[in-house]
Amino acid sequence: MSMEAALQTYFTEAREMLEDMEAQLLEIEHQDADALPETLNAIFRAAHTVKGSASLFGLDGIVDFTHVVENLLDRMRDGDVGVSPELVSLLLRCQDHIATLVDETEADGEVSEDSRILSRALIVELGAYLDEGAGSASDTSGLPAAGKEVEQAHDYPEDENDDTVDNDCWHISLRFGRNSFRDGMDPISFLRFLENIGTVRHILILDDWLPDLADYDPEDCYLGFEIRFMSSATKKEIEDVFEFIREDSDIHILAPYSRLSDYIDLIESMSEESDRRIGEILIECGALTEAELAKALALQAAAEEADQSRRLGEIVAQDDDRLTPVVDAAAQKQTQMRDAINRKQKSLRVDADKLDHLINLVGELVTAGAGTFLQAQILGNAELIESMSKLNDLLEEMRDASLKLRMVAIGATFSKFQRVVRDMAADLDKEVDLAITGADTELDKSVVEKIGDPLMHLVRNAVDHGLESSAEREAAGKPLTGTISLNAYHDSGNIVIEVGDDGRGLDPDKILAKAREKGLVGEDQQLSRAEIFDLILRPGFSTAEQVSNISGRGVGMDVVRRNVIEMRGRTEIDSAPGEGTTIRIILPLTLAxxxxxxxxxxxxxxxxxxxxxxxxxxxxxxxxxxxxxxxxxxxxxxxxxxxxxxxxxxxxxxxxxxxxxxxxxxxxxxxxxxxxxxxxxxxxxxxxxxxxxxxxxxxxxxxxxxxxxxxxxxxxxxxxxxxxxxxxxxxxx
Amino acid sequence: MEKTVMIVDDSASLRQLVVLALKDSGYRVVEACDGVDGLSKLDAGRVHLIISDVNMPNMDGLTFLKEVKKRPDTRFTPVIMLTTESAADKKDEGRAAGAKAWVVKPFQPQQMLAAVNKLIQ
Amino acid sequence: MLQVESRDGASHVVLEGELTIYQAQDLAQQFLPLLDKDESLVVDLSDVSDIDSSCAQLLMLARRHCQARGHQCSLVNHSQPVIDVFETLGLVSWFGDPVVLPGEQGSGRRTQSGQTEGESA
CATH class of the missing domain: 2.40.50.180 (CheA-289, Domain 4)
Incomplete structure (x- = not known):
């Protein structure tokens, strides 16, 4: 894997995290108090991951800002800073801003000047909350005060893992084989290649095996290296760098946050070298602190004396209060990484084009099968017909199965509207809930891609025109909070997507009058109720007496209709005065x-x-x-x-x-x-x-x-x- | 500095694949269709790395390898041998003759590029 | 490959051209005898166009040999290819000689006098 590819993975991953963060932030306001800690923790984790991975790639623009957000979230998680709608709004803006930082970094390799300025402005706002939290918290070190320069955020101590900060690198021990030079295996090439998948933080060249002049052969290799290596690569990827010298050289690779016992194993496995020397080397290149090594060696000696066979890591974990959290944290970190990897392996990212190609091929296969079946029938060979019909059944099953590969749940599309509804409600000074049902309903990816725009118009229109103002609602004796509902379900080979509101409903007489006025309907033309409602999706029609700047002038609604028709779908509208309106989009399950x-x-x-x-x-x-x-x-x-x-x-x-x-x-x-x-x-x-x-x-x-x-x-x-x-x-x- | 890689294989398409894999990364690639051809082209100019198939007409890969390791101007040049999983005994013989880098066929272009980069980047 | 001049009780050595495993044997034959002269060495690297680990290792040996006898062995005027290789191998700090780097002081924990803490090795 190249650095480029890894970086690409990071951008994809960061966006997923940010979407998750947004969804969770929107959860907060509707949540019971006992569910809150878990939600806050999830939000914190998202920010933490975005920051943590960004720092692996040296994306400082993202790290500096996200770190402050993470700090505040940490405070919220601890209960030092209370949740308020204003704070949630601020965090949503921060989340948007991080997404911008990610986009800019991907596009230009760095963060724009405008974004830097916005980062600073947002940090000032965040600072206000951090200060508030500081009143009740015992320790405020590491939290940038309001208005402080962003750059200073660099020097923060890693709050939760002070003790493991030195261990966030891979540790690689290399002892090159004597014949390496003769075989054309120059350490320089491998070390340069290593830089492709990470950053060498520190390299220590070892001269321990360099002989005296008399014993020296200029074509022999006597070199060894200890390397601290910062990388998001897997152990396998790092091992692969050295695959050609594996058999003749001595290579040890320790993962970040490895246990002390792993280092002790490393020390012990270096049979040619004294334990003391290896320990010094580990300190010299920063893999272990002096205190950790002293402790480890002392405990190792004590354990040997007492003839205990327990491994040193266990002893440390049991006997040393200070080190226990380190070891636990390291173990926890490893578990988290493993879980993440497991999760990823359950699903597979496949290029959509490849999938389309497969579906296309399968389609042709079905057709070719039908053609062969036809030939078989012409030949009249009963056995051939029999086996061809079996083959055709299988081909059709295969086509259905391959089409299912492209099915995705509509939930992700729906949940984007949480934010839309929330922002619009705030702008229009309405109280609006979004109720989502049928989020698991699956539909073809190509349909999902095309349905976003029409849904956006419908939802905006429903919030803007469908729902009454709070005052109107109160006067009508309805609950002050309006509800927008999004629903999806399968209906006999079609998928039905509904956008509903419990607002004022459509007035058929008014619509018809307006349509006549605009010349859309002839004076004597009689229309059914459904046909009248259908008029609101016609080009150039708008019933909103007040044209607001949010949903525009009814321009959007005919786009809905056009898009739906392009997808070979149709629309239906139900409405009752005073009770609300439901617009139904009925689409084929697949466009293929x-x-x-x-x-x-x-x-x-x-x-x-x-x-x-x-x-x-x-x-x-x-x-x-x-x-x-x-x-x-x-x-x-x-x-x-x-x-x-x-x-x-x-x-x-x-x-x-x-x-x-x-x-x-x-x-x-x-x-x-x-x-x-x-x-x-x-x-x-x-x-x-x-x-x-x-x-x-x-x-x-x-x-x-x-x-x-x-x-x-x-x-x-x-x-x-x-x-x-x-x-x-x-x-x- | 532009580095030169020699690919010795009787399959023109495989050589083409190697050329494709390497030329975008700034390597010059010399093609040879068998061991004899390879040795004569080694006379023509300096080569920084050799990729060689094992099973070839005229002069097979292991003989070619041993010749390369005898020549004073190429004996320390890294050699990547192309192999199929089944040729384990050949691999032992090749390793003994000084070929430490083995790449299993078929390979992806980027795998070959990575193998070359590991040795002469 | 190498030119020597004796002045002020020290041998001034200018290394030139490619210093790779192909030159290691020759370089050792010409360079290592200078170590027996029992005087300090100044090694000029300005004309080195390429150096690999084998010849870098030879310089390490020279440095260690001199130091053990109380002489200096300073490397001066590193060419860019030398700097690149030294940085990759972690040799800038091992040697500790001043290296002229744009915007960065390459010297690590060692001083120019070559007093090392790695001698315990």
């Missing part, structure tokens, strides 16, 4: 698979998304009427505009006598597609069109049929829009 209805025109096949298909009727040219270049038929008394797929896509070939009309509905408008053949339902994996085709209207993707032929997926939405636009243009003539 489509339930299609296959139609044939000439030799070409087209796929119509099944969910827009209303019915199929027989086509007769006689019933067709034409006006302004647009053809229509009369469908049970209603005018149905037609799209002749053959003409629309210039399909060649003879026109059959019998043709069909597939009635599809989109954007509230029904349209008939004239096709040659109906070929039935077909579940298929969508392949996006290449960039060459992005300008192509009426087509949204392609898929490969069981026969191996390519079928184009019709963009029904687009086709319908073209017709409605065409009608408007025609009407204007």
């Amino acid at each position: 698979i489509i339930d299609g209805f296959v139609v044939g025109v000439g030799k070409a096949a087209f796929v119509v998304p099944l969910d827009v298909v209303q019915e199929c009727v027989e086509f007769s040219e006689v019933d067709q009427t034409e006006r302004d270049g647009q053809t229509y038929i009369n469908l049970r008394g209603n005018v149905l505009p037609l799209v002749n797929i053959r003409h629309r896509f210039g399909v060649q070939g003879e026109r059959p006598k019998r043709r069909s009309v597939v009635v599809v509905k989109a954007e509230g408008q029904s349209v008939g597609l004239v096709v040659d053949r109906l070929m039935g339902e077909f579940q298929t994996v969508i392949k996006p069109l290449g960039p060459v085709f992005t300008g192509l209207s009426g087509i949204s993707g392609s898929t490969i049929m069981g026969s191996g032929e390519v079928a184009l997926i019709l963009d029904v939405q687009g086709l319908v829009q073209q017709i409605t636009r065409g009608e408007r243009t025609a009407a204007n003539h």
